[in-house]
Amino acid sequence: MALALNEEQIMLRDMARNFFAAKSPVGEFRKVRQKPLEHRYSEAVWNNMVELGWSSALIPENLGGCEFGVIGTGLICIESARTLAPTPLVTTAAIAAQALLECEASLVRDQLLRAIANGSRTVTYAHNEGSHYDPEKIRTLATLDNNCFSINGTKQFVPEASYADICLVVAIDTPSTDTQPCLYAVDMQQEGIENRAVSLIDYRQYANLEFKNVRVSAAKRLKWAYSPRKSIAFIENTATILTACELYGCSLEVFSRTIDYLKERSQFGRKIGSFQALQHRAAHAYTQLELLKTVVLDALSAANEQTRDLSIAASHVKALANDTAHLVMTESIQMHGGIGITDELDIGLFYKRARVLRTRHGSSDFHRARFASLNGY
Amino acid sequence: MSTDLSEFRDETRTWLESNCPESQRQPVKRDEVIWPGRCQKFPSEDGRLWFERMRDKGWTCPGFPAEYGGGGLDNAKEKILREELTRLRCRPPLTDLGISMLGPALLEFGTDEQKREHIPKIVRGERRWCQGYSEPGAGSDLASLQCSAEDQNDHFLVNGSKIWTSFGTESDWIFCLVRTNKEGRKQDGISFLLIDMQTPGLKAEPIDLISGESEFAQVFFDDVTVPKRNLVGEINKGWTIAKTLLKHERKMMSELGAGFLAGGLTLAQAARQYLNENDGDQIEDPLIRNSVAQHEMNMRAIALTGYRTHQEDQAQQIDPNVPLIMKYLGTSEVKVKDELMVDIMGLQGMGWCDDSFNQNELRANRELLFNKALTIAGGTNEIQLNIIARHALGLPQE
Incomplete structure (x- = not known):
């Protein structure tokens, strides 16, 4: 278990930090949020990231990827969250790529991975179906009919789905005695997909997808490399950990801006950062951020090495990231006072992003219950 | 790794396996700790044997120089010894502030005469x-x-x-x-x-x-x-030594909770025993289950952070601010556990002295009451937060 970064990883992190600060400051996000719902992402920033190889961070070298591993990918996600960079990084380069890597090699799979790597295709992953995180509940069905599958069902709040080229849909085969879910690579131009963009408080791109008799050829039904349960668990764990990375990035940024504010804002003739009431709250938040840093590194390293306690590490990091983000965000707004609730200040944008991320891939209560089960109580 | 070190590991392992009595390879309870000095008592014959064997090798203080009676091990060998002791779950052969606090301070600040007078007695457990x-x-x-x-x-x-x-x-x-x-x-x-x-x-x-x-x-x-x-040290320069020692004390306290509590019931065991209506591993009360998971997550995060500082230390990228948070976090979390344990046991966990209560129950409320000291001694939580605000965050002083 590696809890300290190696030199290569430190270089990648610093490079990512400089890149997002220069090419995608929060101002870029503010521009993107003015765009129509269907186009809420920055094509220019994403193209730059593709050139740097970051769209292929997880993809092995023999498929045209940079193969940074989960740790390297996580580091880029953390830095990208620090400026709210609006790109399909997490959805396509991290989660969809991870889903494909859990499938057996095939023409369709390898083409998709190459297309993600060279930036020619945006791919999203549609598993969760409702408003709450419930990975066990899959009602979407794929019915075999004349060498083709016909998909019916609904997936809500699918990220980047309005402009994605391909959607990896998790569906249950029917009729079949085996109720294990399978993965289908669905072209978004296909007939029968009702694609309705939805607007959430974080201004990012989501859509509700309804599949009505969407025809998919047998070749686009991807085979899991291991058992469906194991593969899906691995994808969900990785997605959960990378979502926690985003929360960590948002929290770090907001905390650092708040400490700066405590040092510059004066009231009652002194810097407000000299008041003990605020010092103790800031110091407590710092202790929680340091714990989160450790647990993020632990979870990334567990995913990278595919260790046996990966599920424990994933639930731990998501619960802690949720709670720490909540603490840091609400304290930061409060410490900024009135300006903290204005749209002009960036803090509120981070708060809104974090509020959505806390719900995606599981609330703290969900993950504490799962952590308890995994530990045998 | 050099052959010298791997030989040392083999020798150490063999020696510990034949010299550490079986009874000394379990978590130590509060009344079984072996202290030095005029009041020294051994809770068991095995405890005395274990102490004497370690003492005779200077391994009560493995890193102290051999010329003062210590084990004379360099950092690499001391680390191997500690790893092997942990592997066998050996109890500390001797516990004393002389070993953990005064000894290191004397070695750093004392005169040769002071070292000669005091260090050998600390190693041999002759003074508390x-x-x-x-x-x-x-x-x-x-x-x-x-x-x-x-x-x-x-x-x-x-x-x-x-x-x-x-x-x-x-x-x-x-x-x-x-x-x-x-x-x-x-x-x-x-x-x-x-x-x-x-x-x-x-x-x-x-x-x-x-x-x-x-x-x-x-x-x-x-x-x-x-x-x-x-x-x-010099006259009027004692504050420097005191600050060095306080760092040792806080580090010790941040590690203390888990050690002393080992051996009793875990929260999950207690919840099954005192609260569950049916057989089964899952804690039936969802609120207690949530609180137990929350506490266990915090303990896991704290332990991993200790491990992270160790790894960063070895990679020479240590953040000097991280050790500052450990005393605050570790001692606060021990108190959370104590409160939760008594909640789980109910009034049965609040017995003062009576044979209506078993050892675990009596112990639960003694820990609860005594451990209130942990966030006060060695610098209160509030002092720790002041230090973090000043040194880690650089917040302005009044």
Whole structure:
């Protein structure tokens, strides 16, 4: 278990930090949020990231990827969250790529991975179906009919789905005695997909997808490399950990801006950062951020090495990231006072992003219950 | 790894396997700790054997120089020994502030004569040490301490009082912070003095605590004569030594909770035993289950953070601010566990003394009561947060 970064990883992190600060400051996000719902992402920033190889961070070298591993990918996600960079990084380069890597090699799979790597295709992953995180509940069905599958069902709040080229849909085969879910690579131009963009408080791109008799050829039904349960668990764990990375990035940024504010804002003739009431709250938040840093590194390293306690590490990091983000965000707004609730200040944008991320891939209560089960109580 | 080190590991493993009695390879309970000095008692024959065998190799203090009777191991070998001790779950053969606090300070700040006099006795467990820092009027504001040592040409004359001295009534010697200058900045008039507790005029009285124990004492000094050779470091420069020692103490305290609690019921075991209606591993009460998971996550995060600092240390990228948070986090979380345990046991967990209550139940509320000290001693939580705000966050001072 590696809890300290190696030199290569430190270089990648610093490079990512400089890149997002220069090419995608929060101002870029503010521009993107003015765009129509269907186009809420920055094509220019994403193209730059593709050139740097970051769209292929997880993809092995023999498929045209940079193969940074989960740790390297996580580091880029953390830095990208620090400026709210609006790109399909997490959805396509991290989660969809991870889903494909859990499938057996095939023409369709390898083409998709190459297309993600060279930036020619945006791919999203549609598993969760409702408003709450419930990975066990899959009602979407794929019915075999004349060498083709016909998909019916609904997936809500699918990220980047309005402009994605391909959607990896998790569906249950029917009729079949085996109720294990399978993965289908669905072209978004296909007939029968009702694609309705939805607007959430974080201004990012989501859509509700309804599949009505969407025809998919047998070749686009991807085979899991291991058992469906194991593969899906691995994808969900990785997605959960990378979502926690985003929360960590948002929290770090907001905390650092708040400490700066405590040092510059004066009231009652002194810097407000000299008041003990605020010092103790800031110091407590710092202790929680340091714990989160450790647990993020632990979870990334567990995913990278595919260790046996990966599920424990994933639930731990998501619960802690949720709670720490909540603490840091609400304290930061409060410490900024009135300006903290204005749209002009960036803090509120981070708060809104974090509020959505806390719900995606599981609330703290969900993950504490799962952590308890995994530990045998 | 060099052959020298791997040979050392093999030899150490073999030696420990044949010399550490089976009974000394389980978590240690509070009343089984082996202390040094005139009051030394062995809870068992195995405990005595284990202590004597380790003592004879100097491994009660493996990193202390061999010329003063220590184990003389370099960092790499000391680490291997600790790993092998952990692997076999060996108990500490001897526990004392001399080993963990005074010894390292003497090695850093003491004269050769002081080292020769005190270090071998620490290694051999012949003297038990206690610490005289806090005073009735100097708690969190430690540097305002008043217990004075007057220069009488050939000796110091000590007058005043120290409080919250752990095991003050059972100890042989006390290392003290005393005031040697009343002028100027309060930190600049403090000296570090070693005092034999048998000296006339010195008296230690136990303090009864809410837990029913009296681990702490108040120590009174009434014209106590202390030889000049017992001054460690320069006169009026004791505050530097004190700060170094406080770091050791806080590190020790951040690791302490988990160690002493080992051996009792886990929260999950207790919840099954006291709350579940049916057989089964899952805790049936969802709120208690949530709280247990929350606590276990926090303990896991704290343990991993300790491990992270260790790895960063080895990669030479340590963040000096991280150790600052460990005492605050570790001691706070121990208190969370204590409260939760008593909640799970209900009134059955609040028995004071009676055979209606088993050892786990009596112990649960003694831990609950005693461990309130953890976030006070060695720098209160509030002092820790002040330090973090100043040093880690660079927030302005008033």
